[in-house]
Amino acid sequence: MSPTKLNLKDKYKLLTRDLDWEFSYEDRQEAFPYEEFEGIKITDWDKWEDPFRLTMDAYWKYQAEKEKKLYAIYDAFSQNNGHTNVTDARYVNAIKLFLTGVSPGEHAAHLGFAFTGRQMGGIGARVAAQMQSIDELRHIQTQIHAMSHYNKFFDGFDEFNHMHDRVWYLSVPKSFFEDARTAGPFEFMVAIGFSFEYVLTNLLFVPFMSGAAYNGDMATVTFGFSAQSDEARHMTLGLEIIKFLLEQHEDNVPIVQKWLDKWLWRGYRLLTLVAMMMDYMLPQKFMSWQEAWELYFEDAGGALFKDLERYGIKMPDYTETIKQEKEHLSHQAWWTFYQYTHAAAFHTWTPSSDEMDWLSEKYPNTFDKYYRPRWELAAEMEAKGERFYTTGLPQLCQTCQIPMMFTEVDDPSQVAYRESVYNDERFHFCSDPCKSIFDNEPEKYVHAWLPVHQILQGNCGGGGLDKVIEYYHLDNGAANLEFEGSPDAERWKQWKGVA
Amino acid sequence: MTVQALRNDYHGDFKDSVDKFGGAQLVYIGWDKHQLFCSSRAFPLLPTMTFQELLDNVMPEAFSQHPEFGRVVWERAEWILDNQSFQPDHSKTLAELGIGHKSVLRLVTPNLTGYKGADV
Ligand SMILES: [Fe+2]
Ligand SMILES: [Fe+2]
Ligand SMILES: [Zn+2]
Numbered sequence: 001m002s003p004t005k006l007n008l009k010d011k012y013k014l015l016t017r018d019l020d021w022e023f024s025y026e027d028r029q030e031a032f033p034y035e036e037f038e039g040i041k042i043t044d045w046d047k048w049e050d051p052f053r054l055t056m057d058a059y060w061k062y063q064a065e066k067e068k069k070l071y072a073i074y075d076a077f078s079q080n081n082g083h084t085n086v087t088d089a090r091y092v093n094a095i096k097l098f099l100t101g102v103s104p105g106e107h108a109a110h111l112g113f114a115f116t117g118r119q120m121g122g123i124g125a126r127v128a129a130q131m132q133s134i135d136e137l138r139h140i141q142t143q144i145h146a147m148s149h150y151n152k153f154f155d156g157f158d159e160f161n162h163m164h165d166r167v168w169y170l171s172v173p174k175s176f177f178e179d180a181r182t183a184g185p186f187e188f189m190v191a192i193g194f195s196f197e198y199v200l201t202n203l204l205f206v207p208f209m210s211g212a213a214y215n216g217d218m219a220t221v222t223f224g225f226s227a228q229s230d231e232a233r234h235m236t237l238g239l240e241i242i243k244f245l246l247e248q249h250e251d252n253v254p255i256v257q258k259w260l261d262k263w264l265w266r267g268y269r270l271l272t273l274v275a276m277m278m279d280y281m282l283p284q285k286f287m288s289w290q291e292a293w294e295l296y297f298e299d300a301g302g303a304l305f306k307d308l309e310r311y312g313i314k315m316p317d318y319t320e321t322i323k324q325e326k327e328h329l330s331h332q333a334w335w336t337f338y339q340y341t342h343a344a345a346f347h348t349w350t351p352s353s354d355e356m357d358w359l360s361e362k363y364p365n366t367f368d369k370y371y372r373p374r375w376e377l378a379a380e381m382e383a384k385g386e387r388f389y390t391t392g393l394p395q396l397c398q399t400c401q402i403p404m405m406f407t408e409v410d411d412p413s414q415v416a417y418r419e420s421v422y423n424d425e426r427f428h429f430c431s432d433p434c435k436s437i438f439d440n441e442p443e444k445y446v447h448a449w450l451p452v453h454q455i456l457q458g459n460c461g462g463g464g465l466d467k468v469i470e471y472y473h474l475d476n477g478a479a480n481l482e483f484e485g486s487p488d489a490e491r492w493k494q495w496k497g498v499a
Numbered sequence: 500m501t502v503q504a505l506r507n508d509y510h511g512d513f514k515d516s517v518d519k520f521g522g523a524q525l526v527y528i529g530w531d532k533h534q535l536f537c538s539s540r541a542f543p544l545l546p547t548m549t550f551q552e553l554l555d556n557v558m559p560e561a562f563s564q565h566p567e568f569g570r571v572v573w574e575r576a577e578w579i580l581d582n583q584s585f586q587p588d589h590s591k592t593l594a595e596l597g598i599g600h601k602s603v604l605r606l607v608t609p610n611l612t613g614y615k616g617a618d619v
Contacts, residue, residue: 037505184503336537373617377535377566392540392561395527395603405537413532413618415539417603419582425513426581426601428527443502447511456543457519 015055020123034119038184041249045122048244051236052128059131062229063138070142070226077219078149087215088283089154089492090483093346095147095220096156097281098208100345101173101273103143104164108177110136112192116185125244128237129189135230142226146219154488156345156480159473163345166460167472168393168451169273169337171401175448176270180263182444187259189241195263198238199304201231202296203271207278207287214284246311253312258440261316265433268322269400276333279359280351288362290326298323318433324409327363331371336405338378339390343465345474347483350378370412387482393452397430398445399437406430422446517600524600526593528561531579531607532618535565539603546594550587558606567611577607 006014023031035042076082086092110133117129151157164170180191209224211217245252275289287295305315334348341348351359356375359367381388394403408416418429422442429435438445454460461471469476478487502509517524520543529539542557554573562568578585580596581603587596598604613619 034505038503187503332537335534339537370617373615373619374534377614377619386564388535388564390536390540391564392542394537395529395539395541403538413534415529415531415534417539417582417605419603423513425516426599428601428603441502443504443509443511445511447514449514452541453515453525456525456541457515458521 012053012055015057016050016127017123019127028121032119032121034184035121038186039255040186040245041251042121043248047247048122048124049240050124050128051240052233054131066226070222071145073222074145074149074219082218083150083153084495085216089488090281090347090349091215091217091283092150092154092488093483094208094211094277094281095150095217096346097273097277099143099147099157100160100163100170102204103140103160105173105177106136106140106143108181109192110140112177112181112188115181116188119185125241132234132237135234139227139230142223146223149219153491155475155478162473167345168343171449171451173270175401176266179266179444186245190256190259191263193234194238194242195260196267197234199264199301200267200271201235202300203292204274205231206296207274207292210286211278211282214286215282242308246313257313260313262437264316265318265437266400269402269434272329272333272402275330276337279330280334285358289330290362293326321409321431325406327366328370328407328412331367332405332407335374336403339388340394341482342389342480343469343474345479347481347486347488349483350375350382366412393455395428396450396452397434398427398448398450399429399434401448401450402430404428404430515601526598527601527603528557529603529605530562531605533565533567533613534619535614536562544593547592549590549592550596551589553593554589566614570611571608577609579605579607
């Protein structure tokens, strides 16, 4: 008998839901030991609606086709010396930030979804999470390949993996994902699957991909297109998990609300890096951080939360705080990196007078009043041959691990300080939400590996800044420091025939 | 609940307790409304150091890059220690003054308004 060809419906059933089985001699609770400790109640996994009707064989076929096209373009990009077509060598620092700060997050997401793809009790949810896990692995691989061409011509790329576990600002994304991955499967799904991939994803990927398009970086643009259909699936999975949890049991509502409050804040704090990239690092800018926040969070997120209201979910209380911060965030972040760039794997610079005018126009309430004077002072110091690099090491927030550079919401001239005492030990925070995240679960944050404290304990190469830079595998004098006069800048001038 | 964990007795060790700093304690020092420095900074200091020694040795290291640093009149400077206003006796040690591990010490100079009067 010749093998019969299955119709789509049967095939779908066999390759997804049918992969599960009834447990006759093993205890289901032992097979899924992480399903209950978070307090989430699942009454019926059969109510799970598969967010996308994709079987594994179809998945492999699509992904393989996408890869083939992607790598053909990478090859062409290399052969045509695509790196010389970007707007300016300063642009490349944005993708150094991407490779060091974002790509390892793809890998962390891969591990996290592999965990939930094993631990959730429902087969539909498991299959979807497993596909996302493989997507995320593909993302980090294709990103590394996209950047590998730049690595041949610019400093700061080659040790991204080594740096991820060590460098002070990279502990921000690293600890963000580790916080999520050390939670239970449902918190992870709400943290990364929903809050990050659904609510905030447009504030991460659109800025980097549009930034690449506006600045002639075809390799990164092509990666972005190739990831787009994956991201669409990730978004539907994120939305399904939230609806499923809220519909399964009313006791889940306050738990999910607490997670949303936590993870939207943590994700937002992480996006500080994107804010400064958009406003300061792109030679050709396409939109301000404030505009992006209004479009993708206030408008789109607002509509989403309206939709979730019927489950009893509300917008986190601190969204007013974020509204105030949107006019300050990027300026404070770039100022911080500007003065600590001796310990960073990318270059910084003072904005040009044209760029300052753009910033004044985009931030009429804040730039001239609070931030232009900083850049004027920086320029004065630079003119005297004293380019400003700050001494010492910053105080970090125990929760988000960002230097405590954020100002009071009602007083942008004053840095905010928040503190908690837990078991007779003081802990410090950048903001009320970071403090309340800690206060809710102090045991999760007391053993945070804060880079500054580790340096001062002698755990990062021993004494002196030089040792720390060595420990970071930071190519001192090449990968770090001011952009003007850097080897990157000098090579660029040579290629462009500028003296 | 102090953490959502599989084991109720889960405990994360304090990574930054005072015993891990070789006899020193961490003190965070900031200068209010002087945002040339993006944040307070962390200094490992001996608890036996006097406040005067801190003024003479630590403050210049921390803040002398600021154009207004030379104009600070230390006798008239105001201080905030761990969110409380604070009048230190300069001859006393940090320990005697209650400046402990992970204390935040803030210098306040109301007459100095920063570069161009912009709190920079
Ligand atoms: Fe991804
Ligand atoms: Fe994704
Ligand atoms: Zn924080």
